[in-house]
Each structure stands twice: as C-alpha cells, then as structure tokens.
Amino acid sequence: MATEEQLIDRIQRRFSGPSTGLRVGIGDDAAVMTPQKGTEWVVTTDAFLENVHFLRKVHPAKALGYKALARATSDIAAMGARPRYFLLALALPANCAGTWLDGFLDGLAAAARRFGLSLIGGDTTKYPSIVVNLTVIGETRRGRAVLRSGARPGDVICVSGRLGEAELGLRLVQRGLHKDRRWKQLVGKHFSPEPRLALGQWLADRRCASAMIDTSDGLSTDLGHICKASGVGAKIFAGKIPMVKVPPEVQRMGMDPLQLAIDGGEDYELSFTVPKGMAGRLPPRVGGVPVTAIGEITPGEGVVLVDARGRAKPLRPGGWEPFRRHRAHRGKLKALLD
Amino acid sequence: MATEEQLIDRIQRRFSGPSTGLRVGIGDDAAVMTPQKGTEWVVTTDAFLENVHFLRKVHPAKALGYKALARATSDIAAMGARPRYFLLALALPANCAGTWLDGFLDGLAAAARRFGLSLIGGDTTKYPSIVVNLTVIGETRRGRAVLRSGARPGDVICVSGRLGEAELGLRLVQRGLHKDRRWKQLVGKHFSPEPRLALGQWLADRRCASAMIDTSDGLSTDLGHICKASGVGAKIFAGKIPMVKVPPEVQRMGMDPLQLAIDGGEDYELSFTVPKGMAGRLPPRVGGVPVTAIGEITPGEGVVLVDARGRAKPLRPGGWEPFRRHRAHRGKLKALLD
Numbered sequence: 001m002a003t004e005e006q007l008i009d010r011i012q013r014r015f016s017g018p019s020t021g022l023r024v025g026i027g028d029d030a031a032v033m034t035p036q037k038g039t040e041w042v043v044t045t046d047a048f049l050e051n052v053h054f055l056r057k058v059h060p061a062k063a064l065g066y067k068a069l070a071r072a073t074s075d076i077a078a079m080g081a082r083p084r085y086f087l088l089a090l091a092l093p094a095n096c097a098g099t100w101l102d103g104f105l106d107g108l109a110a111a112a113r114r115f116g117l118s119l120i121g122g123d124t125t126k127y128p129s130i131v132v133n134l135t136v137i138g139e140t141r142r143g144r145a146v147l148r149s150g151a152r153p154g155d156v157i158c159v160s161g162r163l164g165e166a167e168l169g170l171r172l173v174q175r176g177l178h179k180d181r182r183w184k185q186l187v188g189k190h191f192s193p194e195p196r197l198a199l200g201q202w203l204a205d206r207r208c209a210s211a212m213i214d215t216s217d218g219l220s221t222d223l224g225h226i227c228k229a230s231g232v233g234a235k236i237f238a239g240k241i242p243m244v245k246v247p248p249e250v251q252r253m254g255m256d257p258l259q260l261a262i263d264g265g266e267d268y269e270l271s272f273t274v275p276k277g278m279a280g281r282l283p284p285r286v287g288g289v290p291v292t293a294i295g296e297i298t299p300g301e302g303v304v305l306v307d308a309r310g311r312a313k314p315l316r317p318g319g320w321e322p323f324r325r326h327r328a329h330r331g332k333l334k335a336l337l338d
Numbered sequence: 339m340a341t342e343e344q345l346i347d348r349i350q351r352r353f354s355g356p357s358t359g360l361r362v363g364i365g366d367d368a369a370v371m372t373p374q375k376g377t378e379w380v381v382t383t384d385a386f387l388e389n390v391h392f393l394r395k396v397h398p399a400k401a402l403g404y405k406a407l408a409r410a411t412s413d414i415a416a417m418g419a420r421p422r423y424f425l426l427a428l429a430l431p432a433n434c435a436g437t438w439l440d441g442f443l444d445g446l447a448a449a450a451r452r453f454g455l456s457l458i459g460g461d462t463t464k465y466p467s468i469v470v471n472l473t474v475i476g477e478t479r480r481g482r483a484v485l486r487s488g489a490r491p492g493d494v495i496c497v498s499g500r501l502g503e504a505e506l507g508l509r510l511v512q513r514g515l516h517k518d519r520r521w522k523q524l525v526g527k528h529f530s531p532e533p534r535l536a537l538g539q540w541l542a543d544r545r546c547a548s549a550m551i552d553t554s555d556g557l558s559t560d561l562g563h564i565c566k567a568s569g570v571g572a573k574i575f576a577g578k579i580p581m582v583k584v585p586p587e588v589q590r591m592g593m594d595p596l597q598l599a600i601d602g603g604e605d606y607e608l609s610f611t612v613p614k615g616m617a618g619r620l621p622p623r624v625g626g627v628p629v630t631a632i633g634e635i636t637p638g639e640g641v642v643l644v645d646a647r648g649r650a651k652p653l654r655p656g657g658w659e660p661f662r663r664h665r666a667h668r669g670k671l672k673a674l675l676d
Contacts, residue, residue: 029413
C-alpha cells in the first residue's frame, strides 16, 4: 500500500508542466497564484460521489476521471471564463489506489489538457467509498463574467447541443443496455460530457449573452434558475428544442425525447439569453457546437412550455434534485448495485 | 425533507454580509472575485470525513463546523496569508439536514466570522455519510507567501503553542474519557483547534520566516516536509519542545508527553524557520500565542532528535498518514462506532 506522499508524487507526475501565473503549485500548504492585470477569478466546487453520481462497477475509471473534471469545468464555461487551475480532493478505498487510480488519473489528465487546466493542489484520504471533490478556478476579463441574473423581457433564449442525450445514456445504463452494440453510441454523452468552453468564451468576449447557466440539472430546473435570479419569466417552444434522437425501439421502452430533453440532467450544455437586437448575430454553430433559439424571456415569473398545438402550460422544475425524495432519478443508479 | 434550493438558502442566510473584492457570491454557477493590486491568491482544499476525521455520535455538530473550517484555514495561516473566501461542498444523510445541519452551520459561521472568511459557493448532495470538503482562498502581498522550501542551514526552528494537545484529546475521546470532568479541559484542542493566523501574518509581513508549515500531521512528519522541500536536515532538542501537560494519572494510561508532542497530529500550530540573525527579534508571544525555538536547520538531510542526555537519534515521520496501514492511529476513531 502506498503512503500518502507516494500517492501525491504519483498524481503530481501526471500533471507536470509550467503554468502561467502560478508561483507555487502542488507540494506546499497551499498554492500561490499571481493574478494578471485586468482579470477576475471565477471559482466553483463540485462533489462527485460513488453510488450517487457514478457506480464503480459500471463506469470505467478513465471515463470517471474525465467526467469529474468536465462537470466541474462546465460551471466555468457557464460564466464565459477560461479554465486555469484545479484542486483535487480524493478519498478512496485502499484497493482503488492501484489500477483504478491509474485509470482515473488518465481520464483526469486528458480532461485537464483539453480544458487548459493545471493541477495546483489537493488532499488524499483512505475511505470506504470513492469521494471526489474538484475545485476549478477560471479567469475572465474584468466585468465580463456572464451571470444568471442579467436576462430581460424580450431576450431570446438559446441552448447549445441537443438536450436529453446524457439522460438517455443514464437510463440505458440503469437498464444494463449500455453494453449493447446497438445503443453504444447513445450512451456517449452520459460517460463523457463536454463543457462548452469555446461557446461560453465566445459569448462573454462579445458581450452577447445577458444571462447564462449550464444545463447540469435539466433545462426545466436550470432555466428556472435564470428566471428567478433575473426576476423574469420565460416561454419556450417544445417544437424548437433540439432534442436527443431516440430510436423507435428505445422510445417504446418509455423514453420520450421531449421529457428527456426538458428534465434530463448532466448534458452540460449552455442555456443562455441574448438581447433581441443581438440575436441575429449569433451563428448557427460556435466551435462546432450547434446553437438553437428555443423561446424568449417574458415579464412576470415562471417558465411556460408551448406545445406543438400552441397550448401553453407551466413547466415545473423536474430535473436533478439531490434532496427531493419523490424524484431522485439518479437514486436508481444505486439500485443497480443492490 | 428540504429541497437543495431551500438548503442553499438556509446556508446562504447564515453567511450574509458584504465582502470586499467579491463581485458575485453564492447563487451563480461560480463566484467571481476581483483581485486587489499587488496581491497574490493562496488556495487550499481539505476533506473532513465522517468515521475518518470525526464521529457523528461523539463530536457535536457545532464543534465539527468550527473544526472543519479551522483545519482548512490553517493551511492559509501556514503561508502567512489572510483568509478571504471559502467554498463548502457538503454531502449528508437526509436525517442530518435538520438540527445537525443547524449546529454545523453555527460552528462554521462562528469560525468564518473569527477568521474573516466569506462563503462564496458550494455544493450539496444527499449521501449515506457526512462528507465535508472546504476550499479556502487567502490573499498575500505579492511575493510574501512563506513556502516550505526556504529553510537554510543555521536557521532556527520554532513552533507555536504546545504540541501534542490535540492528540491527547483524541486519545481521551477514543477511551470515552472526554466526558469525565477531570479531563474535560484536556480535550479542548481536539474539538476546537485554532489556526495561527496572527502569527503567520506577523512572520510574513516582516519577512521573518524562511520556511513554514502547520503541524497538522505531527511535528516529526511536518518538519520532515520542510527539510525535504528545502533540501536540508534538522536537529531538534527534546528538552526544548513545548509539550502538552499530561496529569500523572493520564500518563499512567500510557500517554507520554514527548511522544504526543512529536507524533501527534491536528494541533494546527505553526512550525517555521527563522534566519539566525533575525531570531533575536522574535518576541516570546505573538497575538497571545507562545513561540519557542526548538532546534536548528542542518546541512544534509533527515531530522535528528537530541534527548535530555545529549544523545542524538534519527526522528522518523510518525504522524498522521491516511494510506499507511501499520500506524493509522486515527483509524481507532472508527473502532468506537463498532
């Protein structure tokens, strides 16, 4: 069994390399960073817990390493910031400190390279289950971070990518169908989501978005957060929402594309609002990711969904909610183990 | 059962109040901070886990809230920095979201006020055990952070406070003696350690310390970290170490003050080195905390302990080591539950 020091050395070796503005990285009591002139720092922390967010027997270690960092970095994308540094607090069973950890670090290092992140600190502990906590620090030009609170009536509501793909993947995993060749492509987003960094920065750099959030908990929940923070309402059109493509055989298992797209979490797409006058400037794709207008911000409060026949009905938050008993759909993950 | 949003509101209300340099706090995807001119940021992350670091049945929730933040902030003290912001990732069982959480937040808020910290973000999840992860951000004047790597041969080695007090408290807790009136005073440091912020800043402001670390893992381990990082050795004198006072009845239970002082963790005192020419300027107390010279930095490597008779012997790291099997003394905490 490795000592903590050997473990830290092993982790450190995977994330070496110089990093601008970093005076002291791993190996001291704390990291020391020198801010660049005219910048602001953006910081977020994210827990990724065995049997809540993932299952050791189902999710390969490498995919978990990638996803852990992608999830946390998505919050940096949602501010329109550039990822810079991260800290890893990792608690794990002794029998995971070998091969499992190697795989996890492979995925984590691949994500860090891709997102432009340097590991600058952390904490390791022995624990009966795997507990990952990531803190990610990003940078923006002063005053350019895009908040949830800036949406105004008349603004156009947009989303990136296709919604519901991660939820579909999760449900196939829950049914043990993720190893089935026919559906293998459908589970990719659940295993390897991608933070929309290029799009977030594009919007922030051009001051194009009035409000932004990532769809980590599901559109119905996350759009509600923008509305509450901005003191506005929203109207979205079912027919405009870019939805996950669900083969008929899978739809017959009870997987409805609209419901997946509206309430499904973990897509890590961006949902943002654009002042009406600027909406025309928005290209159909940014950095290869499609951008779709799905509705508009309204005065008042609450989110309304307009169906194909033009009927409007209130859309209640139906996404991921760790402390709600009646709808903890990710609770089913745990059921797989029992 | 509360929703996550209600829970976040409850947490947020406990930590309200303006904070310099904070553009966006809790409630967005990430917090946004504006660095002050001429400063550097110092950041650390720390896991605090049920059944590893504490027991729900033994440790009162309020004490845990205080200790969780004190532990993490001690790393900021060890850099000589001023605490500014923190993020709380909290996973807990549904039955802890009521009274237990109120107590925990009481302690956390008391610590935050005392240390000058504003809560700027976090994450909450339902989980079978209590998992706390704190990220603390501090500020120093540019170039003033005190690292582990600056010790030079001839430097005087100093420590704050008395060593071994927290370990004595832990051992009394392990024996169920912490409720005994006679020993109640002896367990205080285990329940409520105090990061040495005033001393750390005093040393950094005067460029008085060449290297510094907090004694979170025990002197034998932590002084070893300074030596390794600085490429030097150390000689300390048993007779000079400020030791926990252990009543004879408790000593007879097998608790040796020297061993507690050398290998006992969680004191969160500062261990630092001072260039010989500056050692005379060091007052006996800083901010009410005693400072004691216990030895000196030597060329070469390794830490040597000189006993009362002048005999020198190598001092091996014997402190807290989560991944070492043969000496996981905090593992005993768990045994209390079984």
